[in-house]
Structure formats: structure tokens, C-alpha cells
Amino acid sequence: MLKYTEVKEELNINIDKHLNDGFAALTHYWQNHKNGVSQYFKPAAKEYLQREILSTIEDPDQLYIPFKFDIPFPPKQNPKFKFIDLFAGIGGIRLAYQNAGGKCVFTSEWNNYAKKTYEANFGEVPYGDITEINEKNIPDHDVLLAGFPCQPFSIAGVSKKNSLGRKHGFLDETQGTLFFDIARILDYKKPKAFMLENVKNLVSHDKGNTFRVIKNTLTELGYSIHYKVLDAKHLVPQHRERIIIIGFRNDIFNGNENFEFPNLPKPKAKIKDILEPIPDLKYTLSDKLWNYLQDYAAKHKAKGNGFGYGLTDLEGISRTMSARYYKDGAEILIPQEDSNPRRLTPRECARLQGFPDSFIIPVSDNQAYKQFGNSVAVPLIQAVAKQLVKVLEDYGK
Template sequence: MKLKTKGLKYSELRKKINIQPEKEKDNSLANFTHYLHNSGNGVAHYYKDSAEEYFKQLNEKCNIVEESSFQYLLPIKWDVPFPIPEKTKFKFIDLFAGIGGVRLAFQNQGGKCVFTSEWDKFAKKTYEANFGEVPFGDITQINETEIPDHDILLAGFPCQPFSIAGVSKKNSLGRVHGFLDETQGTLFFDVARIIKHKRPKAFMLENVKNLLSHDKGRTFEIIYNTLDELGYSIHFRVLDGKHFVPQHRERIIIVGYDKKVFMGQENFKFPEMPKANKFIAQILEPTPEDKYTLSNKLWGYLQAYSEKHKAKGNGFGFGMTDLNGISRTLSARYYKDGSEILIPQPDQNPRRLTPRECARLMGYPDNYVIPVSDNQAYKQFGNSVIVPLIEAVAKEIIKIIV
């Protein structure tokens, strides 16, 4: 049966062409879905040629529409959990996107995402299921000229060691170097080169609290100086997610504004944190499956491990969570044993959180789709951001942008 073309639902198209981001080996689906999202907003030309070629191949294989023209697919009805706002105020790009927590926060504030990148194939699967868009892959392989213009650059870049040995060597050789050159070989370099070429009005970077103290502060100094050299005024602060969700989770947020646009007079302020009054019992499911209860073997191991380290004077051990309090920080390793956040249960072994509870602990709404295995879900939420915290920052950023 032929699909209706005008007003085609994304879910129909998705099923017809069997979209599976985790199996893609190139950026064909990324170009295709990015074109569908941007066909009428002046960004489409970045994706059009690749998308049309991909569509032609798809149509020959799947017979999506009778005509060969791409235009018969448009406009798409975005029946995904988090479609683009009907009216948007600004454009942003989402780098090291993970499962889209930062996108969701800025989209909630009227933003239009025009480019996204994420290398992990399972994170791509989750991202596509919720936004109807497949992220591009490895950002190190993407030329900055291929990225659309945007107002705000967003990136939760991984922290890698920076080498400063090359600086003294270049000095001794009489070579000119800049801080951008100093970051070569790190993923922060890719953020910096895109900022340098695209000149967004503003950016927001997110990282672990320890970025400030890494390598005795030298890593953060290089990052700060690089961004300053690129011509941006920098604001940073460590914020704790416990003000929005029942989890102690400190992250550094770095915000920058283009000095050529705002002349250093943007008057940006980080949001005032609401009273921390959330507690774990609020996010728990009433009847979790038995599989989340720890086995006798695992529970015995965790108790013995904890006792061994207590005897040595160490603080290592499991974290039994007070249901009327907040949890420790959810980490990407939670899938291994769940030890940092255990939920007590009467008359039986404690249990780990369910993936849905992890989603709630990170501030994701309950209509957020979790299409991956439990282990992958634990990794994804452990690597993600506190959505309402990021949204609170987004509100302050865009006050100056729009």
C-alpha cells in the first residue's frame, strides 16, 4: 500500500524505511533526517544533496512515494515525543549530544536544533526515538564548514588531558602558537574550532566538577584562555542538580558571549537555585520488576567489599539511599552493580533503580522513550545532564540572545 505523501507521519516513514541508527555506518540517515527537520528554514542546503541522493536510493528500494521528487514527502508530521516547537526564537547546535538532555532543555525554551552530533550508536538510537533525528557521528571527522549557522553552540564535551609540553617546544623554536593550537588532540579542540569558524552569539559547555581541579587547574586554564582568545567573555559556575531532582550531582557550566556582538556587556547571571526539597521516594515506581532486586550473591559481595574497606579506614562501599533524602551521583557504571544508589526494600535485599527511575532522577519526563537495553539505559542516563537544571540556565542565556 502506498503511503500518503502530504502530511506523512514520521512514524509511518520510520517504519517504511526501517530506520535503525545503531546499524548505520555513515551519515546518510543523519543527512536525511536533518533535511526533513530543516527543509523550510534556510538551513536545508547543508543537507539537501546528500539527503536527496539517499532518498532516491530509498525510494527505489522501498517505493515510498510514486514520484521520485523528495518534495512529495514534505511536510512531515512529527509524531515523536519531543517535536520541534511550532514557533522558534533561536537556532542551536547540539554537540556530544548523548541522548538529548541539553537539546530538550533548550527546545523547551523555544530553540530550533539545526545540527547534532553523537558518536555512540546506542545513544543515537535513543535520540532518534525521541526527536525523530539521527545525530551525525564522530565530530572529529566533521568539517566546521559543513555545520549550519546558529545562535548558540551547546556541548557536553568529554574531559581529556591537555599536553602543555608542546608550548615550550614551540617557544624554543620561535614559533607562534595560540591556545587553540594547544588543545590539538582533545575533543575540546573540536568545540573550539567550530566556535572559531561559526562565531555563535553564545555557547554553553557542560562538564564534570573536577574539570576545575584537573591537572592542578591547568586544564581549565587552557580551556578558559582558549575561549577568551577566540573573543568570548566567559562565565562559569558549579551547579548542583539536587535543587531540581533528588540527586547530588555537581557539574560545571561554562557560558560564553561573543565580545564583538555584546561588547562584554551582556550582564549574564546564572539562575538562582530553587530550594532543594526533592526526595527519592517521589521518583520511585510502585511495583518494580523482581529483576531489579539484588541477588543474594551480589548483595553478599557488596556487603563484604564495604566491610573490607571500612576496616582499612576507607569510605568505599555501597550507597543505601534514604527514601526521604537524595541519592549519590548516578554514574555511567551504574549498570555494573547499582551499588552507588540502592533502594531499601522491607524483608528482602535492596534493589537498583529501574531505567525509568533513572530517567526521572535526571529530570526527564515520563513520555521520554527508552528503546535500549537496561544496561545501555543506565550508561546513557549516567552520562546525561539534569534537564531542568540545564533549562534554568537556558532561560538566562536566551534573555540576552533573543
């Protein structure tokens, strides 16, 4: 049997040139041709294959060639449930829910570098801009997942309600934001449950107005809501607080879903456990950068501010890694004997977020730093997924 990478070679697919919705449709078709949702992807997949890859396809069955997924995280066989992965990034949430027994049937991510990493690990290219995706073209699913960007709701964008022909309250309050796209998909597809992930400050953002709109919107859409701020330090050596919002359809569970957030173990992970034994010298800070960071920290300390670099205790945990880590690595620096400190390597960043070493990093260091800084702590999301899936399984009994 052919392998996925061999099929791409046979079709002369250079992934850098195919990070578009056409190849997204084809890879989605390949992953879903037998599970009842292939009709959502087949027309676009066939059109793309005919137009961009093959001049003619006489037999529609040529759309799918039996092959084996030779990628780190192939699609789940005999899944317990189906989910979609929105604002997918590099797939941290997908990985957690696949590990919990789920099958991803649709994914969306706008950044091409993230798409490249996603495809290398899952064998699927995400669709692009979620604002351009019609909710009618998304397959039915049990769980909607989204690590969505936080935007203020106080400034309304261009109204979409007229074009959509609906006048729900949430359209008025959330228009012009990316949360609007989650709301319209929930409204149309009505999955049994959802999980949303965001920064801790979402709760207090815009004096609480943003979170009020989110809660009211989700309630208005017919879901009972559970939310909690969880710290990944219980499972990885990183202080990383995130709010997790869980919802279950009222007309299915009647508010009796008996969902509980996971009881996390006492922190025991240490930074030293994720370090590579002999990192490349290029990760050691130059004298110029190290002197700059020290001077910068001293200046702000004199003003009574807390800004500055973070020299990490190897027996402890790190600060929160952010997408800006690529700039200078200041928030998480590793001390070294007889040398300037160094930043984490991309592989160490992956480990800090709980990604297994089999996770492929096909992009530059700078892009990898951005991607892992924007991602989730996989073990934390997986602990939440286990609790959510338990509710679905109890309902099915």
C-alpha cells in the same frame, strides 16, 4: 497527513541499520527544510535516499514528504533561536533548550545506542564522530551547546593545524583533544553564545592546567566567559555537581551581557517521589551480589576508606549516578522491607535526571543505565538556558 513513523515504514527504514551519517543528513533535512539551513543537508540526503533507500528519485522535492512528527519532542515551531547539540548523548541538553524556545539545527554523537534513543525521542539521527565533521558543513546558529568529555591537554595528538591552514594558539594547546573540535567550530561559525557542561573536577584537573587552557582558548576566540559549579539537588533528588561554562561574543555584547546564573530553590525533591510503585523483581539484588557489596564495603571501611554502596534515604537525595551504574547499582540502592535492596529501574534513572515520563527508552537496561548516567539533569540545564536566552532576547530588543 502521514506520520514520521509511517514515513520510515514506507521507506522500509530499520533504524538499527540506519544509524549513520546518510540517514542523519536525511533526518536533518526533514527537520530543517523550511528554516533556511536545508542546503547544508540536501545533497547528502538526496544521495543517501537514492543509494540506500530508493533506486531513483526523478523529482528532488520527493526528498521531503509532508508529515507530522509523532515523537515525544518534535522540532520547535516559530523558535526564538537556533542551536547545535554536540556530544549530544541522548539529548538532555537539547530537551532543555527546546523547552526554552530553541530549534536544533545540527547534532553530533558517536555512540550508536545513544543515537537510537535520540532518534526515538527527537526524530533525528545525530551525525557521528565530531572529529570527522568539517565545521564548514555545520549550519549557522545562535548558540553552541556541548557536554564534552574531559581530556588532558598535556599530550598533544597528531597536529591538525597544517591541514586546516591556521596557526591560532588554541590549535597548539588543544590539538588531540575533543575540546579542539568545539574550538574550531566556535572559531569558524562564531555563534552569539555557547554553553559547555562538564564534571566538577574539570576545574582542578591536571593541577588546573586543563581549565586554564579552556578559559584562555575561549577568551582568545573572542568570548567573555562566565562559569560556575551548580548542584542539581536543588531541582532533582540527586547530588550532582557540574561546571557550566557560558560565553558571549565580545563583538556583539561588548562584555555587557548582564548574564547571571540562576538562583536555585532550596532542595525539596525526595527519592521516594521518583520510585515506581511495583518494580520488577529483577532489579532486586541477588544474595550473592548483596553479600559481595557488604563485604567489599566492610573491607574498605577497615582500611579507613570511604568506598562502598549507597543505601539511599527515601526521604532524602541520592549520590551522583554515574555511567557505571549498570555494573551493580552500588552508588544508589533502594532499601526494601524483608528483602535485599534493589537498584533503580531505567525509568527511575530517567526521573532522577529530570526527564519526563514521555521520554522513550528503546535500549536494554544496561545501555539505559549508561545513557542516563552520562546525561545531564534536564531541569538544571533548563534553568541555565532560561538565563542565557534572556540575554539573547534583551539584546534583540
